[in-house]
Amino acid sequence: MMPMPDQWLIMPVVLPLLAAALLLxxxxxxxxxxxPVSLVVTIALLLLSMRLLALADTGRIGVYLLGxxxxxxxxxxxxxxxxxxxxxxxxxxxxxxxxxxxxxxxxGEHFHAFFQLQLAGLNGAFLTGDVFNLFVFxxxxxxxxxxxxxxxxxxxxxxxxxxxxxxxxxxxxxFLIAASLLYGVTGTLxxxxxxxxxxxxxxxxxxxxxAAALLLxxxxxxxAALLPLGFWLPETYGxxxxxxxxxxxxxxxxxxxxxxRVSFTVFGGMGDGSEGLLAGWGSSILFxxxxxxxxxxxxxxxxxxxxxxxxxxxxxxSSGTLIAATTLGAAALGGAxxxxxxxxxxxxxxFLIAHAIADQxxxxxxxxxxxxxxxxxxxxxxxxxxxxxxxxxxxxxSGFIGKVLMLQGSGQAPMATWxxxxxxxxxxxxxxxxxxxxxxxxxxxxxAAVGLxxxxxxxxxxxxxxxxxxxxxxxxxxxxxxTRTTAEQLGQPQAYIDAVLRQVPQPPFARSSP
Amino acid sequence: xxxxxxxxAIGVFTACGVWLLLRARTFDVVLGITLFxxxxxxxxxxxGRLTFGAAAILEQGKPASLAHYADPLPQALVxxxxxxxxxxxxxxxxxxxxxxxxNHGDACDEETGSVLDNSHR
Numbered sequence: 295m296m297p298m299p300d301q302w303l304i305m306p307v308v309l310p311l312l313a314a315a316l317l318l319x320x321x322x323x324x325x326x327x328x329x330p331v332s333l334v335v336t337i338a339l340l341l342l343s344m345r346l347l348a349l350a351d352t353g354r355i356g357v358y359l360l361g362x363x364x365x366x367x368x369x370x371x372x373x374x375x376x377x378x379x380x381x382x383x384x385x386x387x388x389x390x391x392x393x394x395x396x397x398x399x400x401x402g403e404h405f406h407a408f409f410q411l412q413l414a415g416l417n418g419a420f421l422t423g424d425v426f427n428l429f430v431f432x433x434x435x436x437x438x439x440x441x442x443x444x445x446x447x448x449x450x451x452x453x454x455x456x457x458x459x460x461x462x463x464x465x466x467x468x469f470l471i472a473a474s475l476l477y478g479v480t481g482t483l484x485x486x487x488x489x490x491x492x493x494x495x496x497x498x499x500x501x502x503x504x505a506a507a508l509l510l511x512x513x514x515x516x517x518a519a520l521l522p523l524g525f526w527l528p529e530t531y532g533x534x535x536x537x538x539x540x541x542x543x544x545x546x547x548x549x550x551x552x553x554x555r556v557s558f559t560v561f562g563g564m565g566d567g568s569e570g571l572l573a574g575w576g577s578s579i580l581f582x583x584x585x586x587x588x589x590x591x592x593x594x595x596x597x598x599x600x601x602x603x604x605x606x607x608x609x610x611x612s613s614g615t616l617i618a619a620t621t622l623g624a625a626a627l628g629g630a631x632x633x634x635x636x637x638x639x640x641x642x643x644x645f646l647i648a649h650a651i652a653d654q655x656x657x658x659x660x661x662x663x664x665x666x667x668x669x670x671x672x673x674x675x676x677x678x679x680x681x682x683x684x685x686x687x688x689x690x691x692s693g694f695i696g697k698v699l700m701l702q703g704s705g706q707a708p709m710a711t712w713x714x715x716x717x718x719x720x721x722x723x724x725x726x727x728x729x730x731x732x733x734x735x736x737x738x739x740x741x742a743a744v745g746l747x748x749x750x751x752x753x754x755x756x757x758x759x760x761x762x763x764x765x766x767x768x769x770x771x772x773x774x775x776x777t778r779t780t781a782e783q784l785g786q787p788q789a790y791i792d793a794v795l796r797q798v799p800q801p802p803f804a805r806s807s808p
Numbered sequence: 809x810x811x812x813x814x815x816x817a818i819g820v821f822t823a824c825g826v827w828l829l830l831r832a833r834t835f836d837v838v839l840g841i842t843l844f845x846x847x848x849x850x851x852x853x854x855x856g857r858l859t860f861g862a863a864a865i866l867e868q869g870k871p872a873s874l875a876h877y878a879d880p881l882p883q884a885l886v887x888x889x890x891x892x893x894x895x896x897x898x899x900x901x902x903x904x905x906x907x908x909x910x911n912h913g914d915a916c917d918e919e920t921g922s923v924l925d926n927s928h929r
């Protein structure tokens with residue numbers, strides 16, 4: 295019997311969960327096996343996500359019914375183009391981060407188990423088709439991320455880590471309030487069923503549903519580091535170890551994914567217009583917040599005196615740009631999805647590079663100003679140059695293509711001028727600060743090199759990210775077509791609703807009589 | 809009357825929780841999170857509507873509609889939320905304890921923290 299293609303949907307969650315359990319078991323017995331096992335599982339996840347990407351590219355929406363329960367009653371996993379894209383991105387970042395962490399893993403306990411748990415949480419959050427399930431996967435990935443962030447950490451990192459934990463716990467509580475409010479209004483938690491019920495919601499309940507939607511926006515805004523909720527980010531990312539910071543590049547994107555998913559798929563059919571919740575004032579608020587986040591990030595990039603903190607502020611700029619672009623119509627959203635993958639890859643690479651530079655500067659670490667010579671100025675200099683060009687959006691690299699796609703797509707929107715100013719201005723400021731940082735790190739040096747060469751793991755991780763960025767540039771035409779169809783698919787939530795609610799449970803296996 | 813009591817209980821828990829959360833000591837923050845999660849759990853429960861003398865299990869002879877039963881789903885959600893918030897509180901307590909040992913004090917903001925750091929030096 296041929297396995298159904300939809301059965302593959304559960305694998306990106308189950309595989310890392312099982313791997314985490316296995317890694318905990320072998321930690322005492324065979325400590326040297328942990329890293330290879332973790333690597334094999336991550337490569338398997340990469341292959342699996344490529345398979346799922348091909349499956350989603352056919353335009354079919356895959357649905358997996360957990361426990362074989364019919365859709366609105368059981369929990370579902372849903373694979374559409376957006377989910378598949380995020381799964382693929384997660385797998386690439388995970389692979390790069392894992393090989394870069396090869397040496398570091400021995401510094402504390404359970405690194406690989408937590409790493410795999412984090413992947414399970416991320417993949418689950420991208421695949422789930424249920425509000426409460428999304429909450430559960432958020433918690434899974436957050437618990438793992440707390441542990442990874444504080445891996446072998448000392449005093450100050452503990453304090454900033456506590457901030458990160460507390461703000462996310464409050465966010466989780468708000469998430470529960472929003473989810474139960476939605477349940478109280480509609481009697482369901484399934485994305486597809488919610489979308490169908492919200493479209494025919496009586497007017498006297500619409501206010502409550504909107505309140506729930508805005509609460510969800512606050513929760514996802516905390517994850518995506520949207521302006522008034524994002525002050526935890528620079529400190530947290532700045533004090534996390536390098537490979538973990540690289541993995542965290544995907545964490546703000548979980549928030550952006552959730553904003554897109556909820557505003558398009560769930561609330562897409564609500565209200566008077568066809569644009570749903572994002573129509574009218576909701577969209578203006580989100581756009582203004584996204585733009586202010588860009589401004590804050592640009593100010594941070596200019597003001598900071600440390601390289602790693604500079605990269606952390608680049609995360610804010612990227613988040614703000616993406617959120618502003620999601621409110622500007624389908625074409626801009628398509629460009630934003632292209633840019634999302636690009637900026638995640640380059641920021642992850644920049645975190646690795648910044649930590650490598652800091653390691654070679656001895657006690658001076660990543661602070662700007664006069665320091666000892668680097669052990670490998672040419673290699674690190676070139677890597678930093680390419681990363682900086684990518685993140686600032688200079689022509690040959692994918693950042694440029696992504697920005698062009700977003701700006702072109704925003705052409706008709708009334709707020710396009712502001713968006714152009716924000717994107718181009720922040721790119722210029724980022725370029726300026728990165729050039730200043732590079733000059734200070736590579737040219738203002740004295741004395742002999744004190745650091746060791748960059749470990750092979752970090753170099754391999756950078757190579758993985760570099761190849762991914764290169765593919766993103768070379769295949770820009772077909773990738774842009776894919777992200778545009780993704781945006782179009784998000785604009786038509788009815789297909790999603792039909793696919794989920796009409797999925798028939800599998801018939802029980804026929805038992806052959808002896 | 810019960811609804812009013814229930815709602816004000818949620819309100820009081822939330823208010824106390826938020827007030828404690830905004831303080832600069834880890835112990836207060838942990839208590840705040842706990843109180844806030846109590847409020848949230850009660851709220852989830854209330855979203856299944858308050859019912860009297862009704863179980864969440866089907867009985868013979870009673871028509872199977874929500875008019876005669878309590879909604880079982882929010883109860884399941886509350887259970888999940890309790891388990892998760894319990895685990896999270898344990899995690900925050902562990903972090904707070906470790907921070908107290910490493911940083912010589914349970915301050916959780918930079919200012920109070922540096923004052924404490926200096927007083928210990």
